[in-house]
Amino acid sequence: MVFALEMIASSRFSGLIAGLGVAGLTLGFALQDVAKNCVAGYILHVLLHQPFGIGHTISxxxxxxxxLEIxxxxxxxxTLDG
Structure with missing residues (x-):
């Protein structure tokens, strides 16, 4: 925090912005597999443990x-209106 304030005070925003960009990219790449696994798990859960099926009435x-189709x-x- 102190380092960030010193950079702002000395008008060297480019270093701070570059550092935040690199940190964001690193975090994005690191969490990419986690996000894929979460989405895949959700899709499998919905497909394998469907809370409703074809012909069921839902709201x-x-x-x-x-x-009609899943x-x-x-x-x-x-819908009931057609």
């Missing part, structure tokens, strides 16, 4: 309808 927000990224339903 999503203000909509109520019957599930795919990897979407669930298609027909």
């Amino acid at each position: 999503v927000g203000d909509y109520i309808g019957t599930v 795919s990897l990224r979407t669930t298609e339903m027909q």
